[in-house]
Amino acid sequence: MIRLEGIQRVFQVGEQAVHALADVDLSIGAGEYLSIMGPSGSGKSTLLNLIGLLDRPSAGVYRLDERDVTALSDEEQAQVRREKIGFVFQFFHLIPRLSAAANIELPLLLAGVPAAERKTRVSRLIEDYGLAERADHRPDQLSGGQRQRVAIARATVMQPAVILADEPTGNLDRATGQEVMSILEGLAAGGVTLILVTHDPDIGNRAKRKLRMVDGRVVSDQRT
Amino acid sequence: MKFTDVLLFASASLSGARMRTLLMVLAMAIGVAAVVVLTSLGEGARRYVVGQFSSIGTHLLIVFPGRTETTGNPGMLIGSTPRDLTLEDAVALTRSRAVLRIAPLTIGSALVSTHRRNRETPVLGSTSELLEIHHMELAQGHFLPPGDPRLATPVCVLGATLKKELFGTRSALGEWLRIGDRRFRVAGVLTAQGQSMGFDTNEIVIVPVASAQMLFNTPALRRILIEAKGRENIARAKRDALEILAQRHEGERDVTVVTQDAILETFDRILRALTLAVGGIAAISLAVAGILIMNVMLIAVSQRTQEIGLLKAIGAAPGQIRQLFFAEAALLSMVGAVAGLILGELGSYAIGVIYPVLPTTPPWWAVLAAFSTALVTGILFSVMPARRAARLDPVMALAGR
Numbered sequence: 012m013i014r015l016e017g018i019q020r021v022f023q024v025g026e027q028a029v030h031a032l033a034d035v036d037l038s039i040g041a042g043e044y045l046s047i048m049g050p051s052g053s054g055k056s057t058l059l060n061l062i063g064l065l066d067r068p069s070a071g072v073y074r075l076d077e078r079d080v081t082a083l084s085d086e087e088q089a090q091v092r093r094e095k096i097g098f099v100f101q102f103f104h105l106i107p108r109l110s111a112a113a114n115i116e117l118p119l120l121l122a123g124v125p126a127a128e129r130k131t132r133v134s135r136l137i138e139d140y141g142l143a144e145r146a147d148h149r150p151d152q153l154s155g156g157q158r159q160r161v162a163i164a165r166a167t168v169m170q171p172a173v174i175l176a177d178e179p180t181g182n183l184d185r186a187t188g189q190e191v192m193s194i195l196e197g198l199a200a201g202g203v204t205l206i207l208v209t210h211d212p213d214i215g216n217r218a219k220r221k222l223r224m225v226d227g228r229v230v231s232d233q234r235t
Numbered sequence: 236m237k238f239t240d241v242l243l244f245a246s247a248s249l250s251g252a253r254m255r256t257l258l259m260v261l262a263m264a265i266g267v268a269a270v271v272v273l274t275s276l277g278e279g280a281r282r283y284v285v286g287q288f289s290s291i292g293t294h295l296l297i298v299f300p301g302r303t304e305t306t307g308n309p310g311m312l313i314g315s316t317p318r319d320l321t322l323e324d325a326v327a328l329t330r331s332r333a334v335l336r337i338a339p340l341t342i343g344s345a346l347v348s349t350h351r352r353n354r355e356t357p358v359l360g361s362t363s364e365l366l367e368i369h370h371m372e373l374a375q376g377h378f379l380p381p382g383d384p385r386l387a388t389p390v391c392v393l394g395a396t397l398k399k400e401l402f403g404t405r406s407a408l409g410e411w412l413r414i415g416d417r418r419f420r421v422a423g424v425l426t427a428q429g430q431s432m433g434f435d436t437n438e439i440v441i442v443p444v445a446s447a448q449m450l451f452n453t454p455a456l457r458r459i460l461i462e463a464k465g466r467e468n469i470a471r472a473k474r475d476a477l478e479i480l481a482q483r484h485e486g487e488r489d490v491t492v493v494t495q496d497a498i499l500e501t502f503d504r505i506l507r508a509l510t511l512a513v514g515g516i517a518a519i520s521l522a523v524a525g526i527l528i529m530n531v532m533l534i535a536v537s538q539r540t541q542e543i544g545l546l547k548a549i550g551a552a553p554g555q556i557r558q559l560f561f562a563e564a565a566l567l568s569m570v571g572a573v574a575g576l577i578l579g580e581l582g583s584y585a586i587g588v589i590y591p592v593l594p595t596t597p598p599w600w601a602v603l604a605a606f607s608t609a610l611v612t613g614i615l616f617s618v619m620p621a622r623r624a625a626r627l628d629p630v631m632a633l634a635g636r
Contacts, residue, residue, distance in 0.1 A: 060629075060630050063548070065547070065548060065629040065630050065633075066629075066630050085552065085553050086552045086553065086554060089547065089550050089551060089552035089553070089555075090550065090552065092547075092548065092549070092550040093549070093550025093551075094550070096550075097549075098548045098549065100548075100633070104541060104544075104545040104548075104633065106542055106545070107251075108247060108248065108250075108251035109247065113247075117546075117549060118549045118550055120236060120237075120240050120244065121236050121546070121549065121550050121551050121555060122236075122550065123236050123237055123240075126240075165549065166549075169550075
């Protein structure tokens with residue numbers, strides 16, 4: 012479902028051109044559970060951002076569901092993100108003035124889903140993620156694990172085909188990290204394509220398919 | 236994204252930054268209030284002046300002998316003098332149905348003397364109607380006797396100052412005095428009133444028009460005052476007066492009719508222009524408020540970079556981001572404008588309490604203009620910040636850079 016061909020991403024840093032991604036060819040099938048590991052600066056986050064349409068490649072073709080999405084306009088890319096992709100970040104990125112429920116509701120709001128339907132979908136997710144007592148709390152009143160659960164609920168509320176997680180446990184203690192991982196893996200088991208970027212080999216090795224990146228290149232691609 | 240959701244989201248982000256929102260609303264409110272208060276002051280001044288004019292008789296027309304219009308008339312012989320206005324002309328004017336009452340006027344100067352003092356004084360010859368037409372007030376006694384204007388009754392009415400000079404504090408009523416070579420009996424004394432229509436009513440003596448004509452030995456009237464039946468009849472009264480006098484003057488249109496309305500209109504125009512100018516100056520503060528909104532929105536964009544990045548990541552299109560910031564600016568200026576209107580109305584009311592003679596209701600057009608200017612400037616000045624927000628690179632924005 013995701014196919015990258017000859018993807019390059021070049022950043023201009025002063026006079027120097029830095030190849031964050033150099034000639035990446037990658038194809039990911041629907042429902043795969045995949046981790047991307049590598050040292051910092053190896054280009055794993057850049058790759059994730061490209062897959063999530065937050066960034067555009069300098070060269071190469073990216074097909075999502077057989078459709079070339081690199082050529083789409085900003086508005087069209089936003090629509091693809093809205094409908095097919097869910098993000099989970101290391102720093103949660105919840106909007107501080109909104110309640111947990113309102114944060115989860117945000118993608119539905121942007122998609123123009125009617126208020127009644129929004130409410131049922133959000134309250135179901137709140138139940139599923141055990142946030143019922145925290146629904147009206149603002150992010151600063153939540154623990155790290157609760158915040159990440161809100162963020163995951165937000166990423167899944169549109170029922171996307173792909174979840175992109177960038178160091179989802181990077182800001183959590185080990186126990187909470189395990190808890191978050193099991194939620195994400197539960198999603199993967201349910202048929203969602205899960206792509207995970209991490210430093211942590213313990214986390215990364217849980218995936219069924221493991222990518223290693225160094226200097227903008229994929230150096231190993233293991234399946235178990 | 237639904238319109239109400241945009242508004243709700245925008246108002247949530249506004250209430251998230253309470254101090255900033257409050258100050259912004261205040262700036263906008265002061266601008267709007269300034270426009271409302273200043274225009275209502277200007278409008279109040281205009282209405283005050285118009286009101287004052289009305290009280291001295293807005294329905295007044297004045298007939299002068301001779302034509303002052305500068306229309307070329309090659310048929311007219313050089314040196315032909317205008318015909319005099321006569322008492323008969325004046326009486327004939329009452330035939331018009333648009334005319335409520337008339338007062339003929341002769342003006343001259345004569346020596347007025349009691350047995351002790353004498354004085355050179357302007358003498359006004361008129362009829363009993365003058366009192367009403369000219370809104371004069373009597374302090375004592377009666378005005379000229381009503382009836383046939385051709386009767387030269389030997390009575391007179393003194394101006395307040397003249398009375399004091401001739402009689403001091405003694406009562407003047409019923410006393411005899413000489414004007415020129417004739418004797419008159421004092422029938423009444425006017426209250427002190429001041430300058431009006433070119434002469435000081437405190438200094439004059441008024442006698443019946445027939446007496447004045449004898450005194451100055453002329454049948455000519457200096458002018459005829461006409462009071463029309465209401466404002467709407469002024470134009471007709473003018474037409475009728477010209478018509479009647481032309482008939483009586485063998486078809487010659489040799490008089491000039493001036494309406495007081497024309498003078499009033501000029502004042503009206505001047506003061507309206509003044510109000511506009513003052514309102515315009517106040518509107519500058521609205522522009523300043525607009526620039527403040529731009530500044531604040533730019534700060535908001537840089538403060539909320541991560542939030543914008545996140546919105547983009549979860550699928551907000553650039554257009555939606557723009558919309559959200561527009562909505563925020565529009566809400567800010569709308570709340571500011573409403574607060575300003577309330578403030579302005581209160582201010583106008585306060586001025587009305589302090590200066591009760593000034594009718595200080597802000598004109599509707601100024602209220603409308605202030606409100607829409609506030610909205611338009613608010614939205615206009617948020618174009619740049621909103622576009623900046625929409626153009627942010629999502630990856631950079633998420634990293635807070």
